[in-house]
């Protein structure tokens with residue numbers, strides 16, 4: 001499979017090159033040249049397949065033969081060694097829990113998958129790679145965990161100071177070894193802009209191989225399509241029309257779901273559930289895309305004002321607004337609405353959600369006001385990652401899982417920076 005740049009001013013390239021570069025030389029995001037639907041029989045018999053078989057069949061066209069079949073199978077088996085259960089909320093709504101991995105965020109799958117792909121390519125490539133990551137909360141921890149100790153890879157994580165939860169900060173600042181955290185005086189978009197700027201800076205790229213482990217990187221982004229298949233496998237016998245409500249920030253997860261749909265997965269509709277960062281909600285209402293600085297909310301991992309992957313979503317719909325409108329609805333919610341949803345889920349359904357999942361639940365309810373479907377909202381992080389907010393709202397103590405307890409008492413180590421020049425100096429040292 002070849003990949004092209006969505007800016008259309010760079011040569012098409014291989015999977016390896018796209019993964020190692022992260023971003024194309026013309027600053028565009030890479031996109032697969034083709035997406036060939038899977039056989040109808042794959043979906044007819046999906047309940048008979050294991051998660052690893054589903055994942056392998058779904059992703060192999062994008063990766064084999066550059067990564068040989070047996071290696072890809074091993075990468076998938078090592079990546080997916082935890083559960084992805086669907087939990088019923090009521091007759092019309094379920095949630096797909098994506099937080100059973102090592103850092104209890106949905107990013108674990110993409111981070112572990114990409115780390116192993118890069119590890120494979122590094123066996124033949126002796127150059128060290130520096131992985132730059134911007135995080136609004138969860139990507140940083142998942143990437144730190146997924147890349148810890150990977151040979152020939154140094155990871156540098158940029159996160160906005162004071163705008164991630166205490167546990168998220170512990171997860172990304174306490175591992176040491178090949179992982180360094182930079183605490184940026186700014187918002188998430190400043191971190192993301194610095195990372196993108198570094199890729200275009202010849203003074204850096206002539207001296208080091210930089211790549212990204214954000215969803216701009218296809219090896220981080222594409223495996224997220226597995227989730228939708230795992231949910232369908234569990235719900236197929238019970239429900240005909242399935243829609244997904246996806247708590248969205250950088251729009252990588254929902255966009256991967258749309259790739260699953262292109263592969264033939266019967267998804268009726270997508271709902272992008274947003275917090276106050278409503279750039280896409282406004283676009284869907286006005287057809288005018290106006291990114292704006294991100295604002296801080298209690299669902300902090302979605303505090304993104306200029307979502308990287310929206311351009312991929314447009315491409316998946318042939319840049320046709322009517323086609324996009326038929327497939328995507330988008331809603332935005334305040335923190336007070338999010339807290340009320342957390343409480344409703346707890347009081348009415350004894351379900352403890354996290355603030356991101358609560359936004360997804362609100363999106364599901366909004367869609368169901370005028371449409372018939374079974375809506376699955378994605379629970380993208382474990383509630384204890386946002387302990388203060390969740391316990392304050394439901395007025396109960398929530399037990400800490402071992403993954404969270406393991407980082408609670410570790411000491412934060414981070415380097416403070418406030419400008420691109422400081423990032424550059426750090427990387428050149």
Ligand SMILES: Cc1ncc(COP(=O)(O)O)c(C=O)c1O
Nearest residue numbers: 138248249250251252253301380
């Ligand atoms: C818990 C959580 N929910 C939702 C999102 C938004 O996902 P995406 O950026 O793929 O839209 C993120 C971060 O990406 C997250 O960490």
Ligand SMILES: N[C@@H](CCOP(=O)(O)O)C(=O)O
Nearest residue numbers: 135136137138139214215301
């Ligand atoms: N919400 C993310 C922001 C970065 O998203 P990514 O999917 O592009 O890595 C986070 O938690 O850091």
